[in-house]
Every structure is written in structure tokens, then in C-alpha cells.
Amino acid sequence: MDTPVDATEWLIERNLAPADAQLWDVCVNRLHNLRAHTRALLAARADDQAPSDTALQAVNEALTRVPSVSLLRWSDDEGLQRSAEHPATQVVEHAMASLAADLADLLTGSDAEILSACSAPSCNRYMLRTHARRHWCSTRCGDRVRAARAYARRNTAPRSKETAAAN
Ligand SMILES: [Zn+2]
Known part of the structure; x- marks a missing residue:
């Protein structure tokens, strides 16, 4: 949700x-700001750390x-x-309150125990580890990691016969 158009679509898709x-x-800047604080809270929860006051404050403000x-x-x-003063402001504040409420529910609910960061190096999402062997937020991330491993194996594998013969 990097542009106003993308962000608007994102909110509309979620009925926000x-x-x-x-x-x-x-x-959009306000949504990005909330997203950054949301990520900080998710990270703190996933790592069993105390969240920062700034992040708590931002979410409480949104609420x-x-x-x-x-x-x-x-x-x-x-x-x-x-x-309302500005319909757009009202829309975004309503959306932020709703997102913040979902976050607060998640962080204080039983699902918070299984909150975890996706293990794919290039992914910055959080997920609920619904079973112990779940490491990726999506099959896409799992596939990407497996493909990267296979690629790494190929590149560290002994040289093929043709290459060896050429030397
Ligand atoms: Zn992922």
C-alpha cells in the first residue's frame, strides 16, 4: 500500500x-506509520519482549x-x-481504529502465543504458527526458500563432467 490508490484499494478490499x-x-502516511508500530508490537510479542511505549501509544491513539x-x-x-471535517480523514481514522482493534485483540488473545515471524529471509510478515513445523507465512515463501536452497546446492555441487573435461 505504497500509493494512495493502492492503500485505498487495500482498505476497500477489507471492508475498511x-x-x-x-x-x-x-x-497513507498515517497508515504506514500505524503499520510500522504494528510491526514493532508483533515483533516484540513474537520475541517475548516488552513493546516500546511509542508503539503502544500509536496504537492506542488509533483506537x-x-x-x-x-x-x-x-x-x-x-x-x-x-x-465530518474531512471525509477522507474520517475514513482513514475509522480504518485505523479497526486495524488497531484487531491488533489489540490478537496481541491479548490466545493466538498471541503462536505469533511468529516468517522464516523466509526475504519476508517480513508475521503469522500464526498453527502447527509446530510451520515456518513460512505462505506456500509462496516456503517454495521460495526451497528453490533458493536447491539453487545453492547446485552451485556448491561438484563441477559437472563437461566443465571438468574442459579444464
Ligand atoms: Zn513469508
Whole structure:
């Protein structure tokens, strides 16, 4: 979710934003920020470490910033009306609160015990180790690691006959 368009799609796919939502750069930055703190909390939990205050604070802010009321406003054209300050801000704050709530539930639930980082070197995801021999977040990561091992074996294997003959 690196661009506003990607981030918006990501939220819409998860029912965290209305289908016609449009996020701005500033919203994406806030989502990225929350993601970084989420990762820090997941890492701390997976390693049985105390989380940083900064990460806790960021998630708590996301949890409590959800706008539950729209404000009373006056406009010369339409008179008194209730509306949020910026619909995009409201969408992103709602999404962040929802993501933060899921995270808080995960970290305090029984699944937290099996939270683990994916063992694939190029992967930075976290997963639930649903069985003891599970090492990868996805079959894609497992396949990638196996392919890399096979490649490494081929390259360290004794030279083939042709190469040996050429020498
Ligand atoms: Zn992975």
C-alpha cells in the first residue's frame, strides 16, 4: 500500500473503507506509520519482549481517534448541518481504529502465543504458527526458500563432467 490508490484499494478490499473512498498522501502516511508500530508490537510479542511505549501509544491513539460524532457546522448555502471535517480523514481514522482493534485483540488473545515471524529471509510478515513445523507465512515463501536452497546446492555441487573435461 505504497500509493494512495493502492492503500485505498487495500482498505476497500477489507471492508475498511467505502467503495468510493479516496485517500490522500497524508492518510497513507498515517497508515504506514500505524503499520510500522504494528510491526514493532508483533515483533516484540513474537520475541517475548516488552513493546516500546511509542508503539503502544500509536496504537492506542488509533483506537481512540475514531470519530464517533460528526460536528455541527454552518454554511451560508445549506445552513446548519452535521458533517465530518474531512471525509477522507474520517475514513482513514475509522480504518485505523479497526486495524488497531484487531491488533489489540490478537496481541491479548490466545493466538498471541503462536505469533511468529516468517522464516523466509526475504519476508517480513508475521503469522500464526498453527502447527509446530510451520515456518513460512505462505506456500509462496516456503517454495521460495526451497528453490533458493536447491539453487545453492547446485552451485556448491561438484563441477559437472563437461566443465571438468574442459579444464
Ligand atoms: Zn513469508
